[in-house]
Amino acid sequence: MREPPGRSQGEQHRSAQHGGYPVTTTPTAPAFDRQGSQGDEERVDAAMRSFVREFGRTTAVHLESCVHCGLCAEACHFHVTTGDAKYTPIRKLELLRRAYWREAGPFAPIVRALGLVKKPGIADLQNWQELLYDSCTMCGRCTTVCPMGIDIAELVKEARHGMFKAGLIPERLALMDRAAQQWGSPATPGEDLPDILAEVSAEYGVEIPCDLSAADILVTAAPAELGDHTKALADAAKILNRTGVKWTMHQGGFDASNIGFNNGDLELQERLTRALVDTAVKIGAHTILLPECGHAYGAARWEAAKWYGRALPVRIIHMTEYLDEVISSGRIHLKKVGQTATFHDPCQIVRRGGLEAAARRVLAALGFELIELQDHGMTGYCCGGGGGVVSNQRAAPLRYKVFDLKKQQVEATGARRFVTSCGQCRITLELGAKNAKWDKTPESLLELVADNLAD
Ligand code: SF4
Ligand code: SF4
Numbered sequence: 001m002r003e004p005p006g007r008s009q010g011e012q013h014r015s016a017q018h019g020g021y022p023v024t025t026t027p028t029a030p031a032f033d034r035q036g037s038q039g040d041e042e043r044v045d046a047a048m049r050s051f052v053r054e055f056g057r058t059t060a061v062h063l064e065s066c067v068h069c070g071l072c073a074e075a076c077h078f079h080v081t082t083g084d085a086k087y088t089p090i091r092k093l094e095l096l097r098r099a100y101w102r103e104a105g106p107f108a109p110i111v112r113a114l115g116l117v118k119k120p121g122i123a124d125l126q127n128w129q130e131l132l133y134d135s136c137t138m139c140g141r142c143t144t145v146c147p148m149g150i151d152i153a154e155l156v157k158e159a160r161h162g163m164f165k166a167g168l169i170p171e172r173l174a175l176m177d178r179a180a181q182q183w184g185s186p187a188t189p190g191e192d193l194p195d196i197l198a199e200v201s202a203e204y205g206v207e208i209p210c211d212l213s214a215a216d217i218l219v220t221a222a223p224a225e226l227g228d229h230t231k232a233l234a235d236a237a238k239i240l241n242r243t244g245v246k247w248t249m250h251q252g253g254f255d256a257s258n259i260g261f262n263n264g265d266l267e268l269q270e271r272l273t274r275a276l277v278d279t280a281v282k283i284g285a286h287t288i289l290l291p292e293c294g295h296a297y298g299a300a301r302w303e304a305a306k307w308y309g310r311a312l313p314v315r316i317i318h319m320t321e322y323l324d325e326v327i328s329s330g331r332i333h334l335k336k337v338g339q340t341a342t343f344h345d346p347c348q349i350v351r352r353g354g355l356e357a358a359a360r361r362v363l364a365a366l367g368f369e370l371i372e373l374q375d376h377g378m379t380g381y382c383c384g385g386g387g388g389v390v391s392n393q394r395a396a397p398l399r400y401k402v403f404d405l406k407k408q409q410v411e412a413t414g415a416r417r418f419v420t421s422c423g424q425c426r427i428t429l430e431l432g433a434k435n436a437k438w439d440k441t442p443e444s445l446l447e448l449v450a451d452n453l454a455d
Helices: 038-053 057-064 071-075 077-082 089-103 108-114 124-135 141-145 151-164 170-184 190-204 230-243 257-265 266-282 294-307 319-328 356-365 393-413 421-434 446-452
Strands: 217-219 287-290 315-318 340-344 417-420
Touching: 038 089, 038 124, 038 151, 057 089, 057 124, 057 151, 057 217, 071 077, 071 089, 071 141, 077 393, 089 108, 089 124, 089 151, 089 190, 108 319, 124 151, 124 393, 141 151, 170 257, 170 266, 190 230, 217 230, 217 446, 230 319, 230 446, 257 266, 257 294, 257 319, 266 294, 287 294, 294 315, 294 421, 315 319, 319 356, 319 446, 340 356, 393 421, 417 421, 417 446
Parallel strands: 217 287, 287 315, 340 417
Antiparallel strands: none
């Protein structure tokens, strides 16, 4: 992975001031980072303007309909594993609710005139950073149990848009954002892609086409596949080459992980997705194949249609869907592994993306006897690293607590293999396993398919 562009002067500021956030029960105040040189008032105004822009009818209904049943608390891995009331999902939205009542609610002028709801201040926003970025993976598990259907994950995403505008996101994420703005990827500039692919190609002995002027499928990667997980990239190439399809990777659009989606940087999110779509159109590809990455699926498959302005001119599919298709259509054949396995469902692909059955069909084609985790499919627990949490080093202690929950569920299955279909989940689980000195290694579904191709 290349060195990302450096931090500019004045962009680093870490503070541990106490704020006055009303629901915190932890004795120490959360850390926060600031970017840019805006004054405090400017930051608050920028955040409020962003919130107000997003307060549509759906947001209003969601913010007004909580019946305080508390069910979401028992659904959130951060609350379950810490028992800390501040991690109750709906409480993570308290500031958004206050902003709504003051600026956009039905009685907003009266609320403001009588001072019925206090305007969020800079200390509130700073302390909110930990609840939005360190202790929410936007996994949506709370949403599935809420009797009122409140989409807390979506509202956290909207809140992050305001925090990004205010220059109040974790510095590790901001650093990746700046790299992606400059390079089109937090991992590497596009101009280095041909060299990286040539290295991977030589190491694994597989042909990886780059920058073809015409192809049927535009294949994309996640940052880890250009660094630590290059085997996944080589394995995707191995499978695609076996099918005989004409495909390519391309400097114009190659990283689908979309750091803008996680950070709340809407402009970057749109720019990165548009680069993929425009590159696919330019080379005449009918399909964009996304890597084993959950947020790539959320950003490109589901969110692009919101702003593209017309029907997307290409099909966008996740690697798991592609594997399922080429196996079930007989374009590749697999050897049977014949062992027990359990499967970690990536939230953005399964709960938010709906691909519950596809991975299970692929596992069955590999001859695995699947032993499900106690919580699996739509109700599976998050790995704890989604939504950028895995890249946010200060959240590591919290992540490790969540990892223990997953570890216990995996061990309870007694399964020999532990498989997942998202590279970010895999990294989170690898880090957790290393920290816990656990001898199980999460495996990639894609790599298992490539390793077991039959002649
Ligand atoms: S989206 Fe996931 S991490 Fe965020 S509050 Fe809900 S359950 Fe917790
Ligand atoms: S489950 Fe829904 S209604 Fe119940 S407290 Fe949570 S957000 Fe409110």
